[in-house]
Amino acid sequence: APPLYPCHVETFAAPLAVGQFCVQCVLCLAFLVTFAACNAPHIPLDDIFIEKTFVPEKCVRAVQVGDYVRYHYIGTFPDGTKFDSSYDRGSTYNVFVGKKQLIQGMDKALVGMCVNERSLVKIPPHLAYGKQGYGDIIPADAILHFDVLLLDIWNPEDGVQINTYFTPPTCSRKVEVSDFVRYHYNGTLLDGTLFDSSHTRMRTYDTYVGIGWLIAGMDQGLLGMCVGERRIIKMPPSLGYGENGDGSDIPGQASLVFDVVLLDLHNPRDEITVTNQQVPESCTRKTQTGDFVRYHYNGSLLDGTFFDSSYSRNRTYDTYVGRGYVIAGMDEGLIGVCVGEKRTITIPHIWHMERKIPGSAVLVFDIHIIDFHNPSDSTDVSVTYKPEECDRQTKKGDFVKYHYNASLLDGSSIDSTYNYGKTYNIVLGANQVVPGMEDGLVGMCVGEKRHLVIPPHLGYGERGVTDEVPGSAVLVFDVELVEYEEGLPEGYMFIWNEEVSPDLFSEMDKDNNKQVEASEFTDYIMRQVSEGKGRLAPGFDSYRIIDNMFSNQDRNGDGKITENEFKLKADEAAHDEL
Numbered sequence: 001a002p003p004l005y006p007c008h009v010e011t012f013a014a015p016l017a018v019g020q021f022c023v024q025c026v027l028c029l030a031f032l033v034t035f036a037a038c039n040a041p042h043i044p045l046d047d048i049f050i051e052k053t054f055v056p057e058k059c060v061r062a063v064q065v066g067d068y069v070r071y072h073y074i075g076t077f078p079d080g081t082k083f084d085s086s087y088d089r090g091s092t093y094n095v096f097v098g099k100k101q102l103i104q105g106m107d108k109a110l111v112g113m114c115v116n117e118r119s120l121v122k123i124p125p126h127l128a129y130g131k132q133g134y135g136d137i138i139p140a141d142a143i144l145h146f147d148v149l150l151l152d153i154w155n156p157e158d159g160v161q162i163n164t165y166f167t168p169p170t171c172s173r174k175v176e177v178s179d180f181v182r183y184h185y186n187g188t189l190l191d192g193t194l195f196d197s198s199h200t201r202m203r204t205y206d207t208y209v210g211i212g213w214l215i216a217g218m219d220q221g222l223l224g225m226c227v228g229e230r231r232i233i234k235m236p237p238s239l240g241y242g243e244n245g246d247g248s249d250i251p252g253q254a255s256l257v258f259d260v261v262l263l264d265l266h267n268p269r270d271e272i273t274v275t276n277q278q279v280p281e282s283c284t285r286k287t288q289t290g291d292f293v294r295y296h297y298n299g300s301l302l303d304g305t306f307f308d309s310s311y312s313r314n315r316t317y318d319t320y321v322g323r324g325y326v327i328a329g330m331d332e333g334l335i336g337v338c339v340g341e342k343r344t345i346t347i348p349h350i351w352h353m354e355r356k357i358p359g360s361a362v363l364v365f366d367i368h369i370i371d372f373h374n375p376s377d378s379t380d381v382s383v384t385y386k387p388e389e390c391d392r393q394t395k396k397g398d399f400v401k402y403h404y405n406a407s408l409l410d411g412s413s414i415d416s417t418y419n420y421g422k423t424y425n426i427v428l429g430a431n432q433v434v435p436g437m438e439d440g441l442v443g444m445c446v447g448e449k450r451h452l453v454i455p456p457h458l459g460y461g462e463r464g465v466t467d468e469v470p471g472s473a474v475l476v477f478d479v480e481l482v483e484y485e486e487g488l489p490e491g492y493m494f495i496w497n498e499e500v501s502p503d504l505f506s507e508m509d510k511d512n513n514k515q516v517e518a519s520e521f522t523d524y525i526m527r528q529v530s531e532g533k534g535r536l537a538p539g540f541d542s543y544r545i546i547d548n549m550f551s552n553q554d555r556n557g558d559g560k561i562t563e564n565e566f567k568l569k570a571d572e573a574a575h576d577e578l
């Protein structure tokens with residue numbers, strides 16, 4: 001007689017999995033009218049009967065003969081009395097299927113079951129413990145019911161199974177044995193139970209691959225991965241945590257499934273690498289150890305995660321190179337660069353030891369060299385135009401008038417006299433401009449043009465000029481000498497062009513009151529200058545010079561010079577006096 005037990009639609013959905021059961025179910029449909037009889041007890045079973053109580057949407061894997069399974073079960077008699085339960089023991093039942101390690105009915109029932117499937121299996125005595133029963137627990141001729149939840153399936157033949165579900169657009173390198181990698185992962189059991197995730201620790205897992213630091217399945221499963229790739233790595237327990245599990249969340253004999261995304265990859269033997277070089281056409285000089293470099297950078301990790309940028313601070317990063325002031329890889333990568341050059345420097349972890357960066361990350365710096373100089377540099381003067389006639393040349397003390405265009409080495413303009421429509425005028429040697437400019441303006445003839453490169457120690461130094469010249473910037477001046485007045489000999493503010501009058505005092509003392517007042521003094525000097533008999537130092541305020549001269553003569557500071565004071569001063573060999 002056919003067994004008249006209720007059948008589940010699922011049984012039809014998976015006809016292959018349950019084999020002969022389908023036939024019975026078809027019959028079941030035919031006898032729908034006698035449905036009530038289905039629950040009737042004591043109708044002897046010819047074979048096992050399976051009632052699927054939960055069928056997962058996706059069958060991760062179905063049991064085949066020879067597979068090893070982990071499952072939970074509750075064993076009851078048809079009247080509902082429980083005789084055994086794996087739940088009560090707190091661990092799954094683990095066994096090979098189809099190898100007679102189970103009662104026949106169970107060996108049969110498990111075949112075709114999917115991971116996470118739950119079934120009620122009814123087993124007639126001849127496929128269970130038969131006439132003997134089992135000790136005190138199972139009486140003779142007992143029908144057994146097992147509520148089975150299948151959790152895990154693997155086969156001793158299994159290896160690591162890899163399924164790449166995201167491939168990055170570019171892949172310059174793949175994981176090889178002894179590479180160091182950083183990755184995120186979610187580790188689950190085959191039934192989907194999460195046992196570990198790098199995300200809960202909020203940091204990547206960082207390790208060497210292929211040299212036994214990892215479980216064998218990961219050591220194999222990570223090989224060949226690209227940065228950015230995502231893959232599912234499945235492994236049987238023999239390549240995971242084996243018979244005993246990890247002692248906490250991973251049970252013994254468990255298959256493991258890792259969802260992995262690779263973020264970073266390098267080999268500790270790697271050198272730093274320089275790529276994406278953009279070298280300006282004219283590059284006459286390259287950085288050497290000891291140079292001081294100003295550069296911009298964007299710093300990121302290999303997966304593109306940005307971690308720092310000089311741009312966010314609106315200023316360049318300034319440092320000596322080759323002297324250990326920056327991380328070793330950067331020190332190396334900054335040697336041999338030109339002003340204006342851009343390059344990408346990739347730095348493996350042994351070349352840096354920074355705390356705030358994830359342990360062992362590869363750092364990628366996109367840099368742009370703004371300028372560099374050496375502390376021993378002097379002003380670089382190059383003549384760009386020299387007039388044919390060039391006998392008279394500027395020297396210290398001369399009052400020079402020149403045009404300039406000032407810029408930084410990266411070409412950004414700072415200032416220009418053309419903006420003001422007039423020349424810039426200074427006395428050479430009077431500390432009116434930065435030392436480099438003084439150097440650059442000496443020995444020039446009118447009409448000459450020069451290109452000056454002034455290192456910061458001869459320019460505006462480490463501090464620069466607020467909002468105009470960055471600290472430690474190299475300055476570039478294009479200058480043109482427009483005209484100049486010859487200065488006086490060094491130290492003089494006034495000189496006679498001809499013999500000094502022997503009767504100087506009385507000539508000055510216009511009103512003949514035997515003393516020279518400031519106004520008499522000033523009038524007299526100005527007259528000598530205008531008559532070409534004397535000359536004041538060019539480039540200074542004439543009245544200031546004359547005031548100084550007067551004060552020097554007026555020994556007692558009473559605002560007038562007596563004949564006595566006049567003589568006293570004349571005896572001393574001094575400079576800006578008469």
Ligand SMILES: *[C@@H]1O[C@H](CO)[C@@H](O)[C@H](O)[C@H]1NC(C)=O
Nearest residue numbers: 184185186197199259260261
């Ligand atoms: C792991 O799980 C987290 C959180 O659910 C998810 O964001 C991430 O994409 C998953 N996969 C990997 C490889 O980290």
Ligand SMILES: *[C@@H]1O[C@H](CO)[C@@H](O)[C@H](O)[C@H]1NC(C)=O
Nearest residue numbers: 309310311312313314315316
């Ligand atoms: C940098 O400059 C930009 C634009 O001039 C400004 O918006 C930003 O606030 C500045 N950032 C800092 C850190 O000074």
Ligand SMILES: *[C@@H]1O[C@H](CO)[C@@H](O)[C@H](O)[C@H]1NC(C)=O
Nearest residue numbers: 296297298311342366367368
């Ligand atoms: C850094 O990033 C900014 C913004 O993306 C970009 O404008 C700049 O050119 C980058 N600099 C370098 C040196 O790559």
Ligand SMILES: *[C@@H]1O[C@H](CO)[C@@H](O)[C@H](O)[C@H]1NC(C)=O
Nearest residue numbers: 403404405418449478479480
């Ligand atoms: C400065 O720049 C202007 C405009 O580009 C140019 O005409 C002039 O010749 C330059 N002057 C010097 C001294 O190079």
Ligand SMILES: [Ca+2]
Nearest residue numbers: 509513515516
């Ligand atoms: Ca007088």
